[in-house]
Amino acid sequence: GITRHYTFNIKHHNVTRLCNSRSILTVNGKWPGPRVVAREGDTVLIKVVNHIAANVSIHWHGIRQLRTAWADGPSYITQCPIQTNQSYIYNFTITGQRGTLWYHAHISWLRVSIHGPLIILPAKNASYPFQKPYKEVPIIFAEWFNVDPEAIISQALQTGGGPNISDAYTINSFPGPLYNCSSKDTYKLKVKPGKTYLLRLINAALNDELFFSIANHTLTVVEVDAVYVKPFETDKLVITPGQTTNVLLKTKPYFPSATFLMAARPYFTGQGTFDNTTTAGILEYEHPLGHNSHIKQLPLFKPTLPPINDTNSVTNFTKKLRSLANSKFPANVPQRVDRKFFFTVGLGTRPCPQNTTCQGPNGTMFMASVNNVSFTLPSVAIIQAYFFGQSNGVYTTDFPNNPPVPFNYTGTPPNNTNVSNGTRTVVLPYNTSVELVLQETSILGIESHPLHLHGFNFFVVGQGSGNYDPNKDPANFNLVDPVERNTIGVPSGGWVALRFLADNPGVWFMHCHLEVHTSWGLKMAWIVLDGPQPNQKLLPPPSDLPKC
C-alpha cells in the first residue's frame, strides 16, 4: 500500500438550515467533512489541528487499528483530547478491511457536525464481489439543531432530564423539502438511466435509528460496516447510528426528467416524545437531450416508510443480513469460546442530589449503565495509565461478567436499578475468544441500543426478544455465516449474542451509539493484553500524543 496524507482543520463555519443561521463545528469548514479515501493496505496519516475553543479528538469508526490503539480517537480512552491550537497526527494502516466506514469527533456531542465518510477501496488488483458500479455516492444521515447541541446536553446532564431533540434529520446535511423553510436545502442526486450506483449509507445521527427508502426503486444490500454480505434486494432498510450500509441502486432504463424522493425517518420501538419527522432528498433522472429540468414541485413519487414503531420491519431486515462467507471472503466465526459474558444494557435513574430540582422520571435523574455500572470517563486516558503501569486512581479491572442481580425481563420494569459509578474495565489475555450476550432491560427506555465495539468486528451469532436463555438459545446460534460488523442494534426488551477474537492489543471502548445514552453512562472499556510475539504487542505511543 501507499501512504496518504490529510489535514483536518477543526473550525467554526456558518451554516443556515430551516431559516436559522448558526456557527457549527466542522472539518475544514465542511459539513459533512471531506472524504477520506484509501485502499486496503494503505497507511493513512491525518493531521488534526484544533482551531476551536473546546477540546476535540477524532475516531475512525470501524477501523480495526491493529496494534495502533493510540490512533483510535475516543477522548480519555485512547488519548487525551487535542487542546486548542494543538494538533495530533493519527497514523494507521488499513488491514483486511474494505468498504464504507466513517470518522467522527469523539468527545461530548461534537460529532453532531464533525463527521465524514471514510472510504476503503479494494486493494489495487482486487475488485468488488458485485457488479462494478457506474458511480459511488456517499449518503450521510445526520441531525440539524437550531441551537448549540453542547448547551442542550450540558443542561440535560445538570437537570437529569432528557435533552431537547434536534430540529431536523438531514441527508448530506440537507433537511429537504418536507420541512418548513427548507425546499432549497435539498440534496439532489442526478442519475443516468440504466446504470448501477453504489450508495454508501452512513448513519451519523446523534440519537436516532432511521428507516430509509427511495420511491419506486429497489436497493440491493451488498455490504454493512465494511464487510461484504450475501446480496439481497429490499425496498427499505434500517440503519442505526454508527452503522454503514452499501446498496446498489439500478436506475430505470428510460425516465427523462423524472424525480423520486429518497427519505429517512426514525424507528423507535415505542411511542414517546420523539421527533417523527422525515428528511428527504431527490433522485433526478437526466433528460436525454440535456435540458435541465427545474423542479418546482415535490416529486410525484414518494416512498412509503414503515411507521415509527414497526419492529417487524426492523427484524425482517436484520434477519436477512448474512456474511458473504465464501472462499475469498470467509467468515472466521470463532468456534470455541474462552470467556462468556452476559451484560445488561439499559436506562435507569439515579436519585436527585439535595437542593436540586431534577427533570428525570418522578423527579430523579436519568442514567444508563452496562451491568449496572454507569461508566465515568477518567481525567487522563486509560490507555496511557495502562501502558505506563499507572492505573491507580484511573481505572479498575473489576467490571462484572454478569449483572449483580439475576436479570429477568417480564415486560414490566424489573428491579435492578441499583447502579454504581466507576471506571471499571475487563482485562482479556491476547487471543481470548469472547462470547458476549447483550440483554436490553427496558427498565425505562423504549429504544433499541446500537452497541458499538472499537478495535474489532464481531459476529452476530444470535438474536431474540425477551430474556436470553443460556440453556436453549445457543442451540440456534449461526456459526456459519452470521453478519460481521462493529455496531449492532440490541433490540428493546431483547438480546443479541456476539463473538469476537481478542487479537488486537490495546484499550477498546464499547458504548451505545445513541449519544445521549453514552452521556448517561452506557459505556465500558476492554483491555486486551499483549501477546507473546513481538507482532502481538501494542506499539509504543506516538511522540505527539496529546497530554491531558
Ligand code: C2O
Ligand atoms: Cu462511532 Cu465510540 O464511536
